[in-house]
Amino acid sequence: xxxxxxxxxxxxxxxxxxxxxxxxxxxxxxxxxxxxxxxxxxxxxxxxxxxxxxxxxxxxxxxxxxxxxxxxxxxxxxxxxxxxxxxxxxxxxxxxxxxxxxxxxxxxxx
Numbered sequence: 550x551x552x553x554x555x556x557x558x559x560x561x562x563x564x565x566x567x568x569x570x571x572x573x574x575x576x577x578x579x580x581x582x583x584x585x586x587x588x589x590x591x592x593x594x595x596x597x598x599x600x601x602x603x604x605x606x607x608x609x610x611x612x613x614x615x616x617x618x619x620x621x622x623x624x625x626x627x628x629x630x631x632x633x634x635x636x637x638x639x640x641x642x643x644x645x646x647x648x649x650x651x652x653x654x655x656x657x658x659x
Contacts, residue, residue: 577621
């Protein structure tokens with residue numbers, strides 16, 4: 550078998566695998582399927598939506614029945630990209646005003 554023939558066979562096999570993958574990926578549109586694919590709980594998926602780890606119209610959209618529907622290719626990219634695991638949440642600084650007595654006590658301790 551020539552190299553060209555082997556390449557043709559490999560190309561055909563690869564296209565078959567791609568078609569099968571596309572068929573299986575299209576099932577990644579429900580929360581249950583996405584949670585199973587990402588090995589996360591459905592509550593975690595809800596949290597991803599709530600804290601905008603999943604971005605609307607990128608990772609999911611709201612369908613005509615007002616339900617969340619996920620975009621399979623974006624979910625696949627999300628799993629490949631480990632940057633989503635590190636999310637910095639900024640917290641507002643709160644100033645605490647102490648009474649004169651409390652501030653004297655704390656000055657003595659510190």
